Amino acid sequence: MASAFGHALLGATLGKLLLPSRPNWPWWLLAAACAVLPDADVIGFKFGVAYDSLWGHRGLSHSILVAALLAGGLVALSRLLQPQAAPPAAGRLGLLLFLATVSHGVLDALTTGGLGVAFFSPFEQQRYFFGFRPIQVSPIGIKRFAGAAAWRVLRSEAIWVGIPCLLLYVGQRILRPAAVNGAG
Template identity: 85%
Template structure:
């Protein structure tokens, strides 16, 4: 898996790109959280869930269906709660879906693991992309330390951080002014 830092950075960047106005920052944070949430499946290791099972790591929680369900549930919740500065439902759904599905995309670009079950539960195959430059992050906080952490973070700085920065700068230079944009 990519680290939580890389996933959150991509989710927040998507938030900034799709909802550029500064008052939308809480939605950027929600997108960052959606990009990290699929890794909640690692708790299954504590309960003996096999890595390759439907409920295992990079299984159902990393699927396109899970992204659809999470984005739809959160947009419905937002409509019920009616928070300030709520963006249009379609735009918010797209952001939360893309942020959640971005998790599997990054994981499919890592150097380790069993692949990502994008089509779960309908099809149990696990996939990697042909281009896999991101160093796989060790699972667990204790294992993510020292040289391993530096190796992963260096890789993510190049393959996640720089593209996110370029997208952000591109929006600043070529996009609408965030001061005047509500959606």
């Protein structure tokens, strides 16, 4: 897997790109959380869930279906909890949360380790990697993510996640009028 830092950075960047005005920052944070959330499946290891099972790591929780269901559920919840507020348009917010969640599997499919990502679970259990896999796989667990392993992963993510996110952000600042980006 990519680290939580890389996933969150990409989710927040998608938030900034799709909902660029500064008052939308809470949605950027929600997108960052959605981008990290699929890795909650690692709790299964504590309960003996096999890595390659439907409920295992990079299984159902990393699927396109779960990303769509999560995005739809969060959009509906946002409408229930903030009926008087003016949240972003449902379609745009849904797209953001879907892309942020599905980006998790995309980054994981670009890593150098693991069993691949079950993008089409539960309909198909095949796990996939992309042909180009430049991101160093992150160790599972906070205790293992330290020292040389952490440095190796973070350096890789700085290049393959951080730089593209920065370029997208700078490109948005250049291409969009200052009024859309929020003054200051």
